[in-house]
Structures are given as C-alpha cells and as structure tokens.
Amino acid sequence: MAVPSLTEKSTPPAAAAGADDHPILDVRGLWKIFGPRADRVVGTPLAELSRAELKHRTGCVAAVRDVSFSVRRGEVFVVMGLSGSGKSTLVRCLTRLVEPTVGEVRLDGEDVLACGERRLRELRRHRFGMVFQHFGLLPHRRVLDNVAYGLEIRGTKKDGRYERAREVLELVGLAGFEGSYPDQLSGGMQQRVGLARALAVDPEVLFFDEPFSALDPLIRREMQNEVIRLHREVGKTMIFITHDLSEALKLGDRILIMRDGALVQMGTPDQVVGAPADDYVRDFVSDVPRSDVLTLSWIMRDARPGEPLDGPELAPDTVIRDAARTVLSAGRPVKVVSGRSLLGVVTTAEILEVIAGPDPGNPDGPGGESR
Numbered sequence: 001m002a003v004p005s006l007t008e009k010s011t012p013p014a015a016a017a018g019a020d021d022h023p024i025l026d027v028r029g030l031w032k033i034f035g036p037r038a039d040r041v042v043g044t045p046l047a048e049l050s051r052a053e054l055k056h057r058t059g060c061v062a063a064v065r066d067v068s069f070s071v072r073r074g075e076v077f078v079v080m081g082l083s084g085s086g087k088s089t090l091v092r093c094l095t096r097l098v099e100p101t102v103g104e105v106r107l108d109g110e111d112v113l114a115c116g117e118r119r120l121r122e123l124r125r126h127r128f129g130m131v132f133q134h135f136g137l138l139p140h141r142r143v144l145d146n147v148a149y150g151l152e153i154r155g156t157k158k159d160g161r162y163e164r165a166r167e168v169l170e171l172v173g174l175a176g177f178e179g180s181y182p183d184q185l186s187g188g189m190q191q192r193v194g195l196a197r198a199l200a201v202d203p204e205v206l207f208f209d210e211p212f213s214a215l216d217p218l219i220r221r222e223m224q225n226e227v228i229r230l231h232r233e234v235g236k237t238m239i240f241i242t243h244d245l246s247e248a249l250k251l252g253d254r255i256l257i258m259r260d261g262a263l264v265q266m267g268t269p270d271q272v273v274g275a276p277a278d279d280y281v282r283d284f285v286s287d288v289p290r291s292d293v294l295t296l297s298w299i300m301r302d303a304r305p306g307e308p309l310d311g312p313e314l315a316p317d318t319v320i321r322d323a324a325r326t327v328l329s330a331g332r333p334v335k336v337v338s339g340r341s342l343l344g345v346v347t348t349a350e351i352l353e354v355i356a357g358p359d360p361g362n363p364d365g366p367g368g369e370s371r
C-alpha cells in the first residue's frame with residue numbers, strides 16, 4: 001500500500017504536549033447500546049459479555065463500549081476501524097445525533113449530555129460542522145445557497161451570508177461556481193461544496209463521516225490534500241471517521257482504533273505503526289512501509305565510545321524515509337538532536353534495518369517485530 005509522506009502534514013501548535021489540559025472535547029466512559037432494555041446492560045455482568053454474546057443473550061447491540069478519550073484544540077483526530085466497529089455511532093454520540101446510553105461528553109467543559117433541546121440546537125448550529133459521505137446538498141438550490149444554508153437557519157441576513165459563502169467557496173477552490181446546481185458538479189466538487197457549507201458557520205469542531213469513500217482514488221487523494229491545506233489555513237479541530245488506514249495515517253495527528261465497539265489503541269501514526277497494541281492493529285498496519293511513518297526517535301541509539309560525533313544533525317521527528325539520504329551519505333553517525341541536546345545517533349545500519357527488514361543475526365534490532 002502506498003502511504004503518502006507524512007511530512008507534509010501540519011502539526012498545529014495547539015496539538016503540542018500540554019494542550020490536553022484543556023481539551024476541546026472530553027469523552028468519558030461512553031456506551032451506546034441499541035436494542036430492548038438497552039439501559040439495563042451497563043453496570044451489570046451483561047456489560048462484560050462480548051458483543052456477540054450480548055446480542056445472543058439479550059438482543060442488544062453494544063455499538064460503543066466504554067470509550068474514553070480527549071480531543072485537543074486544533075488537532076485532526078481520526079476514528080478508524082472496520083465496518084461495524086462503532087465509528088459512526090461513537091462520533092454521532094458526541095453531537096447527540098445518537099443518544100448515548102451512559103457516559104460523559106464535554107465540549108469546552110460544558111456537559112453536552114445535560115443540554116436541553118434548545119441548547120443542543122445552538123451547539124449544532126454554531127459550534128459543530130458536519131461533512132458526510134453523501135454530500136447532503138439541496139438539489140434545487142444553487143451552490144451559493146447551499147453554502148449559505150447554515151447561516152440562513154441561524155438567521156444571518158442575506159448580504160452577510162452570501163459574503164461569507166463566497167469567501168469559503170473561494171477557500172475551497174470553487175470561486176466561479178456560485179450559480180451552479182449540485183448535479184452540474186463532479187463528486188469531488190460536490191464534496192468541496194459540502195466542506196464549504198460546513199466551514200461557512202465557522203464551527204469549532206468539524207466532523208467528517210467517511211466523507212471521501214464514494215470518490216474515486218485520485219479525487220479522494222486530492223480531497224485529502226485539501227483537508228490538510230484547509231486545516232493548515234483555518235486550524236479547526238477536526239474529527240474524521242475512516243476505515244482506510246492510509247487516509248488515517250495521512251490526516252491524523254492521532255488515531256483512535258475501534259473494534260467491536262471498544263477502543264483498541266489510540267496514538268500518533270508512528271505509535272500505531274511502530275507499536276501496534278494487538279494482533280488486530282498489527283494486521284491493519286502490516287502493509288505500511290515503516291520507513292514512511294516511523295521517525296528517527298524510533299531507531300536512534302546511544303553513541304558508542306569512540307564514535308565520531310561531528311556528523312550532520314537531524315530532529316527526532318524526522319520521518320525515516322526523509323532522513324535516509326542524509327544518513328546513507330554521511331559516512332559517519334548522524335546526530336539526533338533536540339535544541340542543544342544530543343538524543344542519540346543513527347547510522348546506515350539502523351536505516352537499512354527498517355527498510356530491508358531485521359538483520360537475521362539481530363532480530364531485536366529496530367526493524368524487528370519485537371520493537
């Protein structure tokens with residue numbers, strides 16, 4: 001599988017360490033059970049049963065099982081898993097498009113599950129934006145009106161909403177198409193309209209539910225790059241559902257992987273690829289070229305006595321593929337430095353172990369499974 005270079009991805013300052021102190025979204029112990037007497041499962045021994053067993057015994061489906069996580073302001077947070085793993089249900093619970101059975105969801109500290117209908121509507125109109133797979137555009141309205149729609153239901157006056165709609169259409173590369181109707185546009189362009197519509201209301205959190213899975217691969221890649229560019233420009237918090245690992249690795253600052261409703265692993269792309277939590281995740285990432293995702297921090301080692309330390313310097317978050325040329329041509333250890341501190345060194349041997357696989361004489365090396 002071709003995994004795009006991650007070096008082009010933006011890392012917003014807000015996603016830096018410490019931003020977790022005030023997450024924009026904080027989710028604790030979230031459950032969603034569908035079926036008869038769904039509210040009588042959590043807190044009883046039934047909650048310990050596997051999904052299949054619970055279904056067999058009670059007819060209930062545990063779509064989301066005890067999931068907790070925080071989303072940092074400004075980060076792209078990806079929820080990934082196979083079909084039926086609970087991604088959509090989990091994300092819909094955050095905006096209460098689906099009512100959670102048990103748990104806590106806080107937006108900027110506000111208890112979302114305690115909100116009344118009116119407050120909830122306000123949150124959805126002002127603070128959340130959504131982009132869906134099936135664009136959800138209004139067919140009888142022009143592109144401009146589709147984009148302005150969210151502002152219209154908010155009560156923004158015509159001039160104001162058209163001005164804003166033109167601004168975001170320009171941002172997504174659709175200036176000149178204001179007067180077109182959705183069916184006059186290609187799938188990729190329609191999804192750009194969907195993006196523009198979501199951005200028009202200047203939401204704090206943008207939700208994407210498999211937005212590009214109906215698009216053909218080339219257009220899909222173009223739209224992924226578009227999301228990266230928009231994220232760089234507008235810096236919004238984005239929560240992105242996908243079942244496509246390469247999309248998750250390309251877009252995500254962090255990835256939450258689900259299986260059978262439960263959280264299996266949450267981490268940065270290099271953590272997921274470098275240290276899969278179990279066989280399910282290992283299987284997912286088995287085709288990913290490690291050198292495209294792992295950084296020097298995964299393969300650097302301590303300098304040995306007598307090794308020359310006058311080689312080039314690289315940062316620990318340099319992706320191995322991007323570092324390879326420098327390391328292979330240096331002729332001496334490359335120093336991995338952060339500020340003025342020497343964190344370790346990398347030589348040709350470490351690079352080759354990742355690219356060519358572990359040295360049979362040293363299976364515990366950096367390219368080995370046991371890492």
Ligand SMILES: Nc1ncnc2c1ncn2[C@@H]1O[C@H](COP(=O)(O)OP(=O)(O)OP(=O)(O)O)[C@@H](O)[C@H]1O
Pocket residue numbers: 034035061062063081082083084085086087088089090243
């Ligand atoms: N309204 C519902 N009533 C009953 N079961 C449901 C309902 N919605 C979802 N489920 C079940 O909950 C589980 C999780 O579904 P969900 O759609 O969240 O998964 P997903 O990972 O988003 O899958 P996909 O990628 O196919 O959309 C599935 O077993 C699904 O059949």
